[in-house]
Amino acid sequence: MGDIRFGIAGLGRLGKTHAMNIANTISGAQLVAACSVVEEELAFANNELGVNETYSTYEEMVNSPNIDAVCIVTPSGFHTEQICLAMEKGLHVFSEKPLGLEIEDIERTVETIQAHPDQVFQLGFMRxxxxxxxxxxxxxxxxxxxxxxxxxxxxxxxxxxxxxxxxxxxxxxxxxxxxxxxxxxxxxxxxxxxxxxxxxxxxxxxxxxxxxxxxxxxxxxxxxxxxxxxxxxxxxxxxxxxxxxxxxxxxxxxxxxxxxxxxxxxxxxxxxxxxxxxxxxxxxxxxxxxxxFLNEMKEFITCIKEKRQPDVSAYDGLQxxxxxxxxxxxxxxxxxxxxx
Amino acid sequence: MGDIRFGIAGLGRLGKTHAMNIANTISGAQLVAACSVVEEELAFANNELGVNETYSTYEEMVNSPNIDAVCIVTPSGFHTEQICLAMEKGLHVFSEKPLGLEIEDIERTVETIQAHPDQVFQLGFMRxxxxxxxxxxxxxxxxxxxxxxxxxxxxxxxxxxxxxxxxxxxxxxxxxxxxxxxxxxxxxxxxxxxxxxxxxxxxxxxxxxxxxxxxxxxxxxxxxxxxxxxxxxxxxxxxxxxxxxxxxxxxxxxxxxxxxxxxxxxxxxxxxxxxxxxxxxxxxxxxxxxxxFLNEMKEFITCIKEKRQPDVSAYDGLQxxxxxxxxxxxxxxxxxxxxx
Amino acid sequence: MGDIRFGIAGLGRLGKTHAMNIANTISGAQLVAACSVVEEELAFANNELGVNETYSTYEEMVNSPNIDAVCIVTPSGFHTEQICLAMEKGLHVFSEKPLGLEIEDIERTVETIQAHPDQVFQLGFMRxxxxxxxxxxxxxxxxxxxxxxxxxxxxxxxxxxxxxxxxxxxxxxxxxxxxxxxxxxxxxxxxxxxxxxxxxxxxxxxxxxxxxxxxxxxxxxxxxxxxxxxxxxxxxxxxxxxxxxxxxxxxxxxxxxxxxxxxxxxxxxxxxxxxxxxxxxxxxxxxxxxxxFLNEMKEFITCIKEKRQPDVSAYDGLQxxxxxxxxxxxxxxxxxxxxx
Amino acid sequence: MGDIRFGIAGLGRLGKTHAMNIANTISGAQLVAACSVVEEELAFANNELGVNETYSTYEEMVNSPNIDAVCIVTPSGFHTEQICLAMEKGLHVFSEKPLGLEIEDIERTVETIQAHPDQVFQLGFMRxxxxxxxxxxxxxxxxxxxxxxxxxxxxxxxxxxxxxxxxxxxxxxxxxxxxxxxxxxxxxxxxxxxxxxxxxxxxxxxxxxxxxxxxxxxxxxxxxxxxxxxxxxxxxxxxxxxxxxxxxxxxxxxxxxxxxxxxxxxxxxxxxxxxxxxxxxxxxxxxxxxxxFLNEMKEFITCIKEKRQPDVSAYDGLQxxxxxxxxxxxxxxxxxxxxx
Structure with missing residues (x-):
């Protein structure tokens, strides 16, 4: 299997950490797309990390035919919706914690995730x-x-x-x-x-x-x-x-x-x-x-390659x-x- | 003021510690009496610590005219009664924790202690x-x-x-x-x-x-x-x-x-x-x-000599x-x- | 400047560490060649690290037109000769310590290194x-x-x-x-x-x-x-x-x-x-x-890209x-x- | 055997430590005499420690019939002479380190000490x-x-x-x-x-x-x-x-x-x-x-009572x-x- 191609959503402090890990440090992964509402963050992705595809909306990014996985580092209120959308597009999803803010939303999201058992989902419980x-x-x-x-x-x-x-x-x-x-x-x-x-x-x-x-x-x-x-x-x-x-x-x-x-x-x-x-x-x-942060992303990539789910699940996020x-x-x- | 003369009640493990501190280590104190229901403990007090007066009952000991203070290291169930008795005899009292087992008993004991403000009372919160x-x-x-x-x-x-x-x-x-x-x-x-x-x-x-x-x-x-x-x-x-x-x-x-x-x-x-x-x-x-254990006993003795009460009170024991x-x-x- | 292309000499325990760091972990570097007298080591480089060019002699490797730098992790007795040869071929050189075994050899090697000030030389004082x-x-x-x-x-x-x-x-x-x-x-x-x-x-x-x-x-x-x-x-x-x-x-x-x-x-x-x-x-x-080990190799690569020498010099090795x-x-x- | 009766020579910082240990803390010892050239030190010994005999010279003190042992805490230059004098008077000697300043003096002192094997000699290697x-x-x-x-x-x-x-x-x-x-x-x-x-x-x-x-x-x-x-x-x-x-x-x-x-x-x-x-x-x-400091003095006293020499000898001081x-x-x- 070739490199896993990532799109990243959100490039704040922690977003940058994940982006640099994916782009520069972890073998077997590429950062090919980024979305953000902050112009400078997209410029950073393009100039510093060599990201070719930059988007102002998440929806556009997940429609790119060039990505296998998304890394979601947006404000917590967006997580459930963005996770579900990526899941439905057939993408593997790494999402920062928390899974969401409202229990009902989270429960629906867990169902969506569980309905796509062939896609890897991992929550950012990095500890x-x-x-x-x-x-x-x-x-x-x-x-x-x-x-x-x-x-x-x-x-x-x-x-x-x-x-x-x-x-x-x-x-x-x-x-x-x-x-x-x-x-x-x-x-x-x-x-x-x-x-x-x-x-x-x-x-x-x-x-x-x-x-x-x-x-x-x-x-x-x-x-x-x-x-x-x-x-x-x-x-x-x-x-x-x-x-x-x-x-x-x-x-x-x-x-x-x-x-x-x-x-x-x-x-x-x-x-x-x-x-x-x-x-x-x-x-x-x-x-x-x-x-x-580095190890969790390596594990996510390894899970995709080895077609298995990580130790930390959506259910853990719900609980x-x-x-x-x-x-x-x-x-x-x-x-x-x-x-x- | 001369040496404070102690009677000790109970010579188990912790009792022996107090007894040796009073008899051998702390200046300004003497161990003159001991009571215990265990023969060997009285023999120890007599032979090893030079205690002259040994008693098989607490009541006898507190009637001795030769003691200024008692150190109570008996089983917890005896504490309240023994404290009150010594207080009524005009003795200063150092008692191991707990003050007692029943709240009502303890409350009565605190009252008795507070009724004798010129006698020092200290509870064994050694920490x-x-x-x-x-x-x-x-x-x-x-x-x-x-x-x-x-x-x-x-x-x-x-x-x-x-x-x-x-x-x-x-x-x-x-x-x-x-x-x-x-x-x-x-x-x-x-x-x-x-x-x-x-x-x-x-x-x-x-x-x-x-x-x-x-x-x-x-x-x-x-x-x-x-x-x-x-x-x-x-x-x-x-x-x-x-x-x-x-x-x-x-x-x-x-x-x-x-x-x-x-x-x-x-x-x-x-x-x-x-x-x-x-x-x-x-x-x-x-x-x-x-x-x-050494410091608390020194403080008890100093309190007697300086006519003040220690930091740790009967009320602390009650609470x-x-x-x-x-x-x-x-x-x-x-x-x-x-x-x- | 593009990726720095490395040839590695020696793939024992420490050689493997350097090889994996260059091949997999450090951005801006590629491991394109390896030489070893041990067949299995070359197979490892080829299969696990995707190294295309494998050589049984160091001399062959340094003649490859596809490498910019060598990483020398051979037995200490070979260091001085291999360093000089790479220097003369115009390559940047990272060498494990010690610089050499004999003071005279080392002194000649330091001279050779100093005669090529535009090539980066770094000794493996990783601490x-x-x-x-x-x-x-x-x-x-x-x-x-x-x-x-x-x-x-x-x-x-x-x-x-x-x-x-x-x-x-x-x-x-x-x-x-x-x-x-x-x-x-x-x-x-x-x-x-x-x-x-x-x-x-x-x-x-x-x-x-x-x-x-x-x-x-x-x-x-x-x-x-x-x-x-x-x-x-x-x-x-x-x-x-x-x-x-x-x-x-x-x-x-x-x-x-x-x-x-x-x-x-x-x-x-x-x-x-x-x-x-x-x-x-x-x-x-x-x-x-x-x-x-990771940081020193990153520094070596950065030195090449920034056209400067690292903190640790051949003279340090001599002394x-x-x-x-x-x-x-x-x-x-x-x-x-x-x-x- | 009754209490060991001490005379102390020198009541500076460390002298006071020894004096208080002997007078107040250690059972089986009494501080009965003190000598010092400093008036205030003798007043301290008398008032605070209850020392009855105070002397302005060491020679007077060692002639007192009331002491069994001396504790020497004078300036280093006096040690050898004072040790020998006490030994010759039949006293047990605890001396602060060093044994002396000149090797020859020390060697003579060691000989004197060894000539009185029934008197305890201990040097203040308290560690x-x-x-x-x-x-x-x-x-x-x-x-x-x-x-x-x-x-x-x-x-x-x-x-x-x-x-x-x-x-x-x-x-x-x-x-x-x-x-x-x-x-x-x-x-x-x-x-x-x-x-x-x-x-x-x-x-x-x-x-x-x-x-x-x-x-x-x-x-x-x-x-x-x-x-x-x-x-x-x-x-x-x-x-x-x-x-x-x-x-x-x-x-x-x-x-x-x-x-x-x-x-x-x-x-x-x-x-x-x-x-x-x-x-x-x-x-x-x-x-x-x-x-x-407390333990070493206890050991000195125990040695006197048990008629044995301590672990630390005059020879240790010489070496x-x-x-x-x-x-x-x-x-x-x-x-x-x-x-x-």
Missing amino acids: RYDESYQYAKEMVDKGELGELTVIRCYGIDPSAGLESFVKFAKSNNSGGLFADMAIHDIDLVRWFSNKEVNRVWAMGKNAAYPELDDANELETGAAMMQLEDKTTAIIVAGRNAQHGYHVETELIGTKGMLRVAAVPEKNLVSVFNEHGVVRPTSQNFPERFKGA GTKIAAALQESVDKNQIVDVN | RYDESYQYAKEMVDKGELGELTVIRCYGIDPSAGLESFVKFAKSNNSGGLFADMAIHDIDLVRWFSNKEVNRVWAMGKNAAYPELDDANELETGAAMMQLEDKTTAIIVAGRNAQHGYHVETELIGTKGMLRVAAVPEKNLVSVFNEHGVVRPTSQNFPERFKGA GTKIAAALQESVDKNQIVDVN | RYDESYQYAKEMVDKGELGELTVIRCYGIDPSAGLESFVKFAKSNNSGGLFADMAIHDIDLVRWFSNKEVNRVWAMGKNAAYPELDDANELETGAAMMQLEDKTTAIIVAGRNAQHGYHVETELIGTKGMLRVAAVPEKNLVSVFNEHGVVRPTSQNFPERFKGA GTKIAAALQESVDKNQIVDVN | RYDESYQYAKEMVDKGELGELTVIRCYGIDPSAGLESFVKFAKSNNSGGLFADMAIHDIDLVRWFSNKEVNRVWAMGKNAAYPELDDANELETGAAMMQLEDKTTAIIVAGRNAQHGYHVETELIGTKGMLRVAAVPEKNLVSVFNEHGVVRPTSQNFPERFKGA GTKIAAALQESVDKNQIVDVN
């Missing part, structure tokens, strides 16, 4: 493709931790972005802390445990920016979730980590515990200075998950969104919410 | 006197972490003791995981936050020893608590840490985060061997909190027990429980 | 292109450590390979521990300090395999070197790290200290198990320096070899040796 | 009594590291004290960096290896304070030493650690490596703030070796001083020096 997470998953699957009893997932954005988020939140809806950020952590809980979530309680507090209360947003939130086998999952999500980008996962099992990125080490350097002994830290998701919605409802009511 | 916890508390109080938003406390006993606990639990009532073990973590939450707990949800799972279900005991449990100012407190308690004795506390604030014993380092040694790079770990509470009871009720009902 | 080392170098160059006073470099191979090395050493000459292994550390000393080495003393000990004494090889060796500005450089080289592949560098300056890979962390995972708290470790150089030779002489004499 | 060092020593002695091949010892004082040292050095002789500071590291090398040092090379550099060149002092120095069994010992000594008090020891063996205080952790706290993830560090020797002298000679000549 599953990070080598530290893969190492952890392998240990769990081999039974080296025994049976899991507690899973703890932290996802805290750097403080550097908090002020601009506060401004954004005054006139926009992020979807809420759990849908916007903890969605990755929710997926990790399901992935590591192979279990579904039954009941949740979530809460949060706006301490640095109390005005976030008015926007129904949370600076820092936490949740406890009970899985179907009584395993406890704990989530902390936030937007105010002074030390950088803090994504940490802990697995407690009957035979041992494991932590991924308890210290979000930037590299292998330690500095001994007037502050003490310092480990520099990752500052943002492109830095932390650089390898994971993640359902749980995130339950967490938000729990915050709003300050009560336990049953999922389903 | 407050550990130097790492004191360093953390000082940072919090100086505002170096900003306003706290999340507090996470782990207290997990080593797996080495699990099998014998399972046997014990078949015919005894430990009081439950939260009252027996998380009581220290509950106190840390209140101490660091200076806030009370409003609502709690707790759960747990018996994976290695499912027979603990029958004993209504938990091998591993978790709880989320909402404080009066919306701060979230997360607790994990357990009896199955393969690597040793895992007591860890995390404080997340608007200006920074802090962890005490994220790795429960035994000492300053790292070993590079076929397992990787290994930090040996603390194996039990006498090892981990050796310095804290801790109330919260632990709410956690247990929450486990039993699998529902949120309001404290109070 | 300079590792992101942790680059972070460290940037800190040093910005003055964040002040003036350097001590540099410590460890390079210890995993014990896993020691037994086979002992067999190898009985009938082969590795060049000695310092030329074979510490050459990278010597380069780091010169790179970080921007200073030359004046005097050295080296020693070593064969404890696990005393029979290495007969082969004039060292299981573990150490050296102290005095740089021209009195900075001390300390080197430990070895073949017996039970925990894996230990490459560590320390920089002590007047304003701070820094360590690269004090713990050779494999990834971001910590495991809490019966051994203690364990950081898994890198096991070999392809794992540890995967990114560095490194001179110092390694002085270290070996010092071991043999158990005396200080002056470098030039 | 041997630190619990991390004891853990390491036990591992070595059990063979868990196999045969040692390299020992690396760092002893670097905090930068905080450097400026005042520079002033001091202009008109005083510290004895040199190796005798003044590395003496503890030299002792560790001998203790861990059970081997003597054969040959040494030492050097150093004054970068922050070049004026130290004139005082023949070193801000940062390093040494390599060859032991009788070819083990390499590496020493770095300095006065300019920005992060605090850095005492680190590494043991490399055929079966594993071990580091004591690779990060000189102050406590179990990690701080996650704008600098990264920070481990606070020990700031000075009283903080770092608080437990060791340490010989090696330190060889290191200084090596710096002065910039040549290898053989130790005898």
Whole structure:
């Protein structure tokens, strides 16, 4: 089989990452088309990445006879429609998370995807493709931790972005802390445990920016979730980590515990200075998950070539969104919410 | 003021620790009396620690004219009665946690204690006197972490003791995981936050020893608590840490985060061997909190000499027990429980 | 400028790494030719990497009109001759370290290279292109450590390979521990300090395999070197790290200290198990320096396109070899040796 | 046997530490006498520690019939004479390091000590009594590291004290960096290896304070030493650690490596703030070796009671001083020096 020919939709920060990976780094793939409503992004695709076909609408792009697959990196509200359209055109689809914003839309989309089992669909839960997470998953699957009893997932954005988020939140809806950020952590809980979530309680507090209360947003939130086998999952999500980008996962099992990125080490350097002994830290998701973004796209391409589906499915996207919605409802009511 | 003369009640593992600290290590104190129902323990006190007065009953000991203070390290069920008796005899009282088992008893005991404001009363929440916890508390109080938003406390006993606990639990009532073990973590939450707990949800799972279900005991449990100012407190308690004795506390604030014993380092040694790079770990509470047990007793003695009360009060004991009871009720009902 | 077309010489373990990087991963490069005396290696190049031109001799390959550059990954004894031949053919040359085995040969080769300033020459000191080392170098160059006073470099191979090395050493000459292994550390000393080495003393000990004494090889060796500005450089080289592949560098300056890979962390995972708290470790150089091998080749290609020379020069190779030779002489004499 | 009654000579910073340990903390000992030329120090002993007998001369104190043992914490130049005098008076002697300043004096003192085998003599190499060092020593002695091949010892004082040292050095002789500071590291090398040092090379550099060149002092120095069994010992000594008090020891063996205080952790706290993830560090020797100072004195007292000699002998002091002298000679000549 020859190179997989991609069209990319959306060329913002993460879109550019995917575009460059497809165009320059991954063997067996070509980036032949791009669509965006931003002129400069198309110029970038054309000039820097050698993309020949540029489109101002997604519909035009998916009609191109020259593409085998699309990579969707548009705003979340467009995902379900764009996924369905590509599926109907016979294209393989890689879509950034979340699958969509409304449960009903997502359910229809999952049906559409499942109706095209010969086309590969992959959702951008890239953490599953990070080598530290893969190492952890392998240990769990081999039974080296025994049976899991507690899973703890932290996802805290750097403080550097908090002020601009506060401004954004005054006139926009992020979807809420759990849908916007903890969605990755929710997926990790399901992935590591192979279990579904039954009941949740979530809460949060706006301490640095109390005005976030008015926007129904949370600076820092936490949740406890009970899985179907009584395993406890704990989530902390936030937007105010002074030390950088803090994504940490802990697995407690009957035979041992494991932590991924308890210290979000930037590299292998330690500095001994007037502050003490310092480990520099990752500052943002492109830095932390650089390898994971590459690996997930390689996996997508390999799945197309090997005619199989990836580990992460549309159903995972649906379940993640359902749980995130339950967490938000729990915050709003300050009560336990049953999922389903 | 001369040496403070102690009588000690109970000379089990922790009793011996206190007895040796008072008799041998702390200046300004003498151990002059001991009571125990175990003959060998009294012989130990006499022969090894030079204790002159040994008694088979607590009542006899508190009638001795030669003691200024008692140190109570008897089974939890005796605490309230023994505290009250000593208070009425005009003695200063150091009592191991918990203050008692029944809320009503504890409330009466708190009243008795408060009716004798010139006698020092201190409860054995020794973690407050550990130097790492004191360093953390000082940072919090100086505002170096900003306003706290999340507090996470782990207290997990080593797996080495699990099998014998399972046997014990078949015919005894430990009081439950939260009252027996998380009581220290509950106190840390209140101490660091200076806030009370409003609502709690707790759960747990018996994976290695499912027979603990029958004993209504938990091998591993978790709880989320909402404080009066919306701060979230997360607790994990357990009896199955393969690597040793895992007591860890995390404080997340608007200006920074802090962890005490994220790795429960035994000492300053790292070993590079076929397992990787290994930090040996603390194996039990006498090892981990050796310095804290010493410091708390020094503080008790200093309080007597300086005629003041310690930082940790009978009220702290009452509140801790109330919260632990709410956690247990929450486990039993699998529902949120309001404290109070 | 179009893609840089490569011929590769040698397709052993490291040769394959370079070949796959050029063929599959790095944009702007093609692998068009390969030479090897091993039939299977050529078949691999042809079948797996799509290399069209395969040769059994280096001379044939460099006569191909279709290549712009060679990547030399042959046994060390061939390097100088192959470099000179490629240079004379007008090709850009990337050569694995060492530049050569004999100082005179190397000096002639450096002259040849310098006589072709329009062709890019780069030596495979890949550590300079590792992101942790680059972070460290940037800190040093910005003055964040002040003036350097001590540099410590460890390079210890995993014990896993020691037994086979002992067999190898009985009938082969590795060049000695310092030329074979510490050459990278010597380069780091010169790179970080921007200073030359004046005097050295080296020693070593064969404890696990005393029979290495007969082969004039060292299981573990150490050296102290005095740089021209009195900075001390300390080197430990070895073949017996039970925990894996230990490459560590320390920089002590007047304003701070820094360590690269004090713990050779494999990834971001910590495991809490019966051994203690364990950081898994890198096991070999392809794992540890995967990114560095990629980055150095990208830099080579960029240099060709931008018509400039890389940071690491043929002169660096010459100086490194001179110092390694002085270290070996010092071991043999158990005396200080002056470098030039 | 009753309490051991001590006289202490010298009540400076370290003298006070020993005095308080003897007077207040260690059971089985009493501080009954003190001598000092500083009036305030004697007042402190009398008022704070309840010392009844205070003397302005050492000679008077050792004539007191009320003391069993002396603790010598006077300036180094007085040690040999004071040790001999106490020995001749039949007293047990604990002396701070170094044993003395001149090899001949020390040799005579060792003879005097050896002529009184029934009196306990102990030298203040307190690191041997630190619990991390004891853990390491036990591992070595059990063979868990196999045969040692390299020992690396760092002893670097905090930068905080450097400026005042520079002033001091202009008109005083510290004895040199190796005798003044590395003496503890030299002792560790001998203790861990059970081997003597054969040959040494030492050097150093004054970068922050070049004026130290004139005082023949070193801000940062390093040494390599060859032991009788070819083990390499590496020493770095300095006065300019920005992060605090850095005492680190590494043991490399055929079966594993071990580091004591690779990060000189102050406590179990990690701080996650704008600098990264920070481990606070020990700031000075009283903080770092608080437990060791206590343990060594307990051991001295136990030795008296059990009528045996401690692990650290006068001979260890002699050998340490010989090696330190060889290191200084090596710096002065910039040549290898053989130790005898």
